[in-house]
Amino acid sequence: MTDLVDLEIPPRSDHLALVRLVVTAAAAVHGRLTDRRIDDLRLAVSEACANAVDAVRAADGDGQILVRIELGDSELAVTVTDRAGGFDLAAVTEIPGATEPGRLHHERGLGIPLMRSLVDDVVFNSTGDGTAVRLAVRT
């Protein structure tokens, strides 16, 4: 059986620390990941929530952001969902890789590539309604 922990926060960046606490605490209850994997997941989730907060605010929305934590036998997965109208992932420019000199020009756009290197699976599901990002770490 997969336990679920759901958290809903206002679209404000000062609530992200709370999301991180909940991810860390839920992972402690789950008890199947190393501290390092938990740190990685925590960062990936924080990035996804920061994007959701940005998107809701840019869309002039005030909808809540939903964070669903699935404590599964084979994985710990966190889905961040917003109702900010979605976006086209394919149209987001990938920033240069770490070794490329162009890297230093980018102070933004690190979030999604980071998520991909931090967790085992990243699945975006974006519709005209909003975006759900599912970040999973296998046990």
Place this chain on the structure above:
Amino acid sequence: MTDLVDLEIPPRSDHLALVRLVVTAAAAVHGRLTDRRIDDLRLAVSEACANAVDAVRAADGDGQILVRIELGDSELAVTVTDRAGGFDLAAVTEIPGATEPGRLHHERGLGIPLMRSLVDDVVFNSTGDGTAVRLAVRT
């Protein structure tokens, strides 16, 4: 405007530590209560959640427990809701007061009196469906 933070957990006591963390973190975001008032609210909420967990398990239910945190200008309020079928508050025996010798015979039944002494307002709303306890601390 009142910010809302919603948390839903499985009816298991090992998730209560997570609820306490969220209450503490949300109160930090709120920033209007002293540490001591936050400790008091945290304990009251933990007691309410423990009762909800007991009730869901006694009812053989597996419904989630909802914790809603309202970050208001004039109060911080937390409502714990379960779908365990409710109970009759009036029928719950009050335990003897602190100074009475009978106190020592009671290792249980401290929860509800404690909630009342910890926070400013305690409102129970119990129906055949379940129970909502709202615990509020005024700023």
Place this chain on the structure above:
Amino acid sequence: MDLILRTEELDGWAVVKVTGDVDVASAPRLRTHVVSVVAGGQPNVVIDLEGVDFLDSTGLGVVIGALKRTRSQGGDLRLVCTRSAVQRLFELTGLDRTIPLHASAGEAIAADAPS
């Protein structure tokens, strides 16, 4: 936040040092631990709550149970607690009048037996 229990001997008393949150999830472990100490022939017990940042009514129930158990065996229970979040609970319930809180295990042991 797991509960850590460590028991030491001090001047003929068993000192149970508790670290972590004592709540409805973890309190049964503390109860079992104290029961086994007393059952092992040691009715004089100090519970040291200095490492405890949170204690709920179940934890309080375990303390009350430990008091009854030690006294019924001719011993006593003493508490060490200076953390305000935990002290407050004993004060609110008035239990600090039945079971005084001490600043250290040494002080707890040296205290007069209650009349």
Place this chain on the structure above:
Amino acid sequence: MDLILRTEELDGWAVVKVTGDVDVASAPRLRTHVVSVVAGGQPNVVIDLEGVDFLDSTGLGVVIGALKRTRSQGGDLRLVCTRSAVQRLFELTGLDRTIPLHASAGEAIAADAPS
């Protein structure tokens, strides 16, 4: 979890000690702080992240911005960081090759200027 920023002078460098989480909510304060240090005529800056348990991509962006800003003023940026959760982010993004991480402010200042 509020960000605390404290700046000290060490051997002609400004050492900015950061305590707290550097995330999208708090990173702007760090950016403003570093900007004002450099604008105040001090282009040699050490950012000490030993008190930081969490840093996100916005925080990383502030570090990259600080590097560009100090170098454009003829100075340099050095980092102090031994906390694994934060080190990891620099390693994953390869930024530790552009901005090496040091174990102390003294070591950071003593390090050779990058070629």
